[in-house]
Amino acid sequence: MRNTIRRVKRRVTGDTGTVRTDGGTATATESSSRSGLRAYLGEDFVGSLPFWLPPFLLMGFFVYGAIGWNFIISLTDYQGFGSVDYGNLDFEMYTQAFNDPGFISATVHTFVLLLAFTGACLVVGLVMAILVDRKIRFENTFRTIYLLPFSLSFVVTAQFWLWMYNYQNGIVNIVLRTFGLGQYQWIGDPQLVLGAVVFALVWQFSGYAMVVYLAALRAIPTEHYEAAKVDGASTLRMYWRVIIPQLKNAVISAAVVLMVFALKAFDFLYSLVGGFLPPNGSDILATKMVREAFRNQHWAYGSAIAIMLFLLALGIIGPYLINQYRHGNL
Known part of the structure; x- marks a missing residue:
């Protein structure tokens, strides 16, 4: 009976919120956005994010980030001393390799x-x-x-x-x-x-x-x-x-x-x-x-x-x- 009264009140007042499990309400926009994300990516994908996303980011930084930085180093003339000069990047080292x-x-x-x-x-x-x-x-x-x-x-x-x-x-x-x-x-x-x-x-x-x-x-x-x-x-x-x-x-x-x-x-x-x-x-x-x-x-x-x-x-x-x-x- 109480649920029926609440639905009638929402229709009369124009309230489009939905009742949450914690007793509050969530707007229809929030609910649709969450449901849309899960519908687009999949329920299992969204639920598994906390398990694979942190190691994925760490691997991306320390592995692929290191590969990218190594590529940038190869475009310089760095000799191992001092700081790297990134102002003049070219493919001179690759040309040197094929002439070596x-x-x-x-x-x-x-x-x-x-x-x-x-x-x-x-x-x-x-x-x-x-x-x-x-x-x-x-x-x-x-x-x-x-x-x-x-x-x-x-x-x-x-x-x-x-x-x-x-x-x-x-x-x-x-x-x-x-x-x-x-x-x-x-x-x-x-x-x-x-x-x-x-x-x-x-x-x-x-x-x-x-x-x-x-x-x-x-x-x-x-x-x-x-x-x-x-x-x-x-x-x-x-x-x-x-x-x-x-x-x-x-x-x-x-x-x-x-x-x-x-x-x-x-x-x-x-x-x-x-x-x-x-x-x-x-x-x-x-x-x-x-x-x-x-x-x-x-x-x-x-x-x-x-x-x-x-x-x-x-x-x-x-x-x-x-x-x-x-x-x-x-």
Whole structure:
């Protein structure tokens, strides 16, 4: 009865407010604006703002803000001392990079490492995944052994292989001498050092590729294997014609992760070669960037190399994320 009287009074007096749960009233304009915001953005989106907005702002400031500031530094001639002069911004550092033989060499080595390391990991990982998927005995043990190197840091792996590649006492040269194949300066020879780096990184990351492939192999229905056998296909032909084509998504996912790890191999090369000295034959963009900034005190030039390295990483990850978004996976 009281609610009926209140509605009648509001109609008579022209009051368009609505009763709030705390006993007050809210105007129709406020209610419509709130309902419009929730209708436009969604109830869940508005309700989740307090949980994701603060870390999003912090990440935007400290990560993307730092990238933007680094780009501005690359447009100056900052040498690492005093304050930065923002009055004369240009692309001189980028022009200097493309006229620098050291930068060109580091870029070539970066792409060689990127392609050789990623390709070898994908092939070795696929072979190991197929072998493990064949229902061998002690499958879990082999899977753990293959994956164990992936749990090690770049620094630990570099120190391990530095001992393995030792000219006098390294296991690699001891085995070669045993079979009369001589011994080699794996780290000191500019012709061999990049291959030695790729081999060590493949040893560490092929287990990751194996796990990605193994998950994809286990998702393939057994009917596909049985149909191939009924058609008289050999094991090799069955994998080449039927199974491997279905691993496309696994190949792309593993390749993107491996290429990103290849671009982040600075600490591995730093620990393997040592110091800020140019690693002969294995200098990549990451090592040259740090050397220019911290040893040569040429911060603007180092920032320019960092931006180009960032764009290279974005060129790898960006198309993959766009493709995943179009397929509704993001």
